Amino acid sequence: MFTACELGVFDLLLESGKPLSSDAIAACLGASTMGMERLLDACVGLKLLAAEMTLEGGKEALYRNTEISNIYLTKSSPKSQYHIMMYYSNTVYLCWQYLADAVREGRNQYERAFGISPKDPFGAMYRSDEEMLKFMAGQNSVWSICGRDVLAAFDLSPFTQIYDLGGGGGALARECVSLYPNSTVTIYDLPKVVQVAKEQFVSPEERQIAFHEGDFFNDSIPEAELYILSKILHDWDDDKCKQLLAKVYKACKPGGGVLLVESLLNEDKSGPVETQLYSMNMLVQTEGKERTAAEYSKLLEAAGFGVIRVRRTGKLYDAVLGRK
Ligand SMILES: C[S@@+](CC[C@H](N)C(=O)[O-])C[C@H]1O[C@@H](n2cnc3c(N)ncnc32)[C@H](O)[C@@H]1O
Structure with a gap:
């Protein structure tokens, strides 16, 4: 394929x-x-x-x-997954060659596959600008299939001021402002990613989409009513997730919330098989893993969030909402 x-x-x-x-x-x-x-x-x-x-x-x-x-699989289709296929083919597939090493060592295989230190696969770690572009386009492509489902899982209309932390190429932000026309979504991501998003993925006419350059672990997170963390926590171990969620909780307006968009494992981890395989992928590529709804709820509670609700969409990605 x-x-x-x-x-x-x-x-x-x-x-x-x-x-x-x-x-x-x-x-x-x-x-x-x-x-x-x-x-x-x-x-x-x-x-x-x-x-x-x-x-x-x-x-x-x-x-x-x-x-x-x-x-x-055709490039021109509005639901094309071509870009993510190319990222899988040229990057992910190479890491999977070291799956046995990843299982033995319990860590990602960026160093073995590419000779790069396994510090931060999604930050400074793209092998080239071209790879970063491929990754961003690839991440965007899945939202043409299930962006609506995760954003409509809860009524987000009360939240008008939204930050999409690690929002990447902005496809989910675009879905969000189209579904909730009163909202403004700020894409918060690393400076290089924001620059590419501005140049290549989001047009200046899309006025409801704004940008903020920053490192969510080391820089401040501005105040907002809702924070979207889509495919962010699955990149990190529990300690880093808690650290990030605590910062988000502190920044969040009272009455606001956080929306986690992730592929949820069954509580007994018996499936879905796609999510189990994604979790193997997180092992070879990141510091993170896929989690169950109870595991995400625990992380949210540890940061102070309450009234946690979970919606399975029946597609690849699900939604968990916590409130401050
Ligand atoms: C797996 S991608 C998810 C992209 C997007 N949220 C989506 O669902 O399509 C992770 C994103 O987090 C961003 N990221 C990683 N580390 C970050 C940091 N320290 N501060 C801000 N963004 C970061 C990456 O640049 C990337 O855009």
Whole structure:
């Protein structure tokens, strides 16, 4: 799937508007016919492509996209997951080669995979600006599928002044202001990330979206009514989470709240399998892990938040709301 995305197989088949032979696909994409045919057949097995045999010109298979690849794997689709596929392919997949080491040592494998110290994978740790861009675009892509669900899980309309801590490329902020037109969302992220978000992802016309450059562990967090922490706590161990949540609690207006957006494990950790695998990914890549609703509730309570409510959306990401 990663390789077919990277080579542009799904884009070509979408643009061509008709099924193509493996020879034609290989020629268009500058690939070997032997390699391409095998890749295409494997994609048929994965149900990412469908093949029809034609009798014209000998017995030749003609390949076309399935609906799922048209929607999720072509670059131009509004629900495209292409960017996150590229990040998985070029970064995450490399870390997974050291899964056994990660399990043995109980720490991420950035150092082994990339020769970078495992200090802060999401801060100073991108191997290049290009990788940071890929990561930001990748993080954004999931919100075209489940952004609405996590933001509509609770009625957030009473909160108009919102900070999205570690808001990255801003796709969730955009969903938020579209769902809650009276709100202003400030994306708080590391300076370099904010600069790229401004230049590449959020247009100046999107007036309900503002920016704040800062390090949420070391710099101050401004006062607001609601803080969104989407896929933030899963990057960090319990101590760091408590430290961050305590700062958020202090900054939060009385009556305000914090919305955690995370993929929740079942209480007995028996699933969902996607979340279990995400947690393995957190092991190879970060200092964090995926948690159960009770674990997040405990972290929120330790910071002072109360009236904690949990909503499972039935999609990949869920929502937990705590109030001050
Ligand atoms: C896993 S991404 C989540 C992005 C976004 N919230 C989303 O759900 O798509 C983690 C984000 O936290 C940001 N981050 C990491 N360390 C940070 C820090 N110390 N201060 C501010 N932001 C930080 C990263 O730059 C990145 O944008």
